[in-house]
Amino acid sequence: MMQTHSDILDAIRMHGAEAYPEECCGFLLGRITEHGNYVGAAMSVENRRETSREQRFSISAEDFHRADLAAREQGWDIVGFYHSHPDHPARPSATDLAEATFPGYTYAIVSVCGGDAEQITAWSLRPDRSRFESEPIEIISEIFVTP
Amino acid sequence: MKTSEYTRTPIHIPAPLRSYTGGRSTIEVKGGSVGEALEDLTHQFPALKQHLFDEEGILRLFVNIYLNDEDIRYLRHTSTELSAEDELSIVPSIAGGCPGNPTIF
Numbered sequence: 001m002m003q004t005h006s007d008i009l010d011a012i013r014m015h016g017a018e019a020y021p022e023e024c025c026g027f028l029l030g031r032i033t034e035h036g037n038y039v040g041a042a043m044s045v046e047n048r049r050e051t052s053r054e055q056r057f058s059i060s061a062e063d064f065h066r067a068d069l070a071a072r073e074q075g076w077d078i079v080g081f082y083h084s085h086p087d088h089p090a091r092p093s094a095t096d097l098a099e100a101t102f103p104g105y106t107y108a109i110v111s112v113c114g115g116d117a118e119q120i121t122a123w124s125l126r127p128d129r130s131r132f133e134s135e136p137i138e139i140i141s142e143i144f145v146t147p
Numbered sequence: 148m149k150t151s152e153y154t155r156t157p158i159h160i161p162a163p164l165r166s167y168t169g170g171r172s173t174i175e176v177k178g179g180s181v182g183e184a185l186e187d188l189t190h191q192f193p194a195l196k197q198h199l200f201d202e203e204g205i206l207r208l209f210v211n212i213y214l215n216d217e218d219i220r221y222l223r224h225t226s227t228e229l230s231a232e233d234e235l236s237i238v239p240s241i242a243g244g245c246p247g248n249p250t251i252f
Contacts, residue, residue: 023244032162049242056244061211061218065238068159077162077172081241088245096243101209102198104163107243 001036002028002080002106002122003138008042013117015044016084016110022053027064028080028106029071036135037079037106043067056095057083080106080122087113090121092132103127106135156184158235167194176235181212182225184235199237211238 015024026044030037045067047057059081071078085093090111100107103125110120122135155175160168168174174191178184189196199210206212212219213236219227229235 025241032165049244052244055246056242058242059240061213061238061240064240065213065216065236068161068236068238079162083243085245093244093246095246099209099242101239101241102161102163104166 001136001138002039002108003033003035003037003140004030004039005141006139008039009120009137009139011042012082012108012110012120015042016112016117017115019047019084020112020115021086023047023049023055023057023084023086025057025059025081025083027059027067027071027078028082028108029074029076030079031077032079032104039079039106040076042082043071054086078105080108082108082110084110084112084117090119092123097125097132100125100129100132103129107132154229154231156229156233156235158184158188159237161237161239164195164198164237167192167198179229180225181214181219181227181229181235184229185212185225209240209242211240212236213238
């Protein structure tokens, strides 16, 4: 389960709309808890793809390393990533599956239709890497995990 | 200062992989090179191996190892020697995207 706050989801939607018609991407910062992945902050990052940016995104290792150090300084971990699907549903694609990283991260996807950000969904990679499974998003108002 | 195989180097573990390291975010590994350090890591925590290496024992494409602030691919890869005060990090690169043709929905 992904637990987060409504303003974090709003920030992801806004980034998706701003980047349209290209894909946006970013990090989900928080903590892995007994309830799932708590996301206390979202951090945008540059889509490093040089071509097909309307259909592809890429986050470099260098950007991950820098974000990881910044997150650690604030007491957070990187617990997942988000990206947008311009004019496509918020479901993982075959590309998302083929290029997925470690199981245990939350992969949030926002669909952006004609420039308007719509649904956000969350997914986790099965431990055997065979497919993504839907992860419920619980919106909480209380900040019960602090960095 | 060069390290010996008995000197330990801290390696930072990404959050989702800590379920394989008893919840620990940093593990001390021994070895004089990055390759030896990774071997010691997977010796200590065998379940990590499938996530870091493919079936042929090669680091998965999305798995990058950083020695301090440098990707070992730009150094001497797993042969890169370790010195005292060095730190290692497991760093994933991430990619993906939507299917090829726009969908009307």
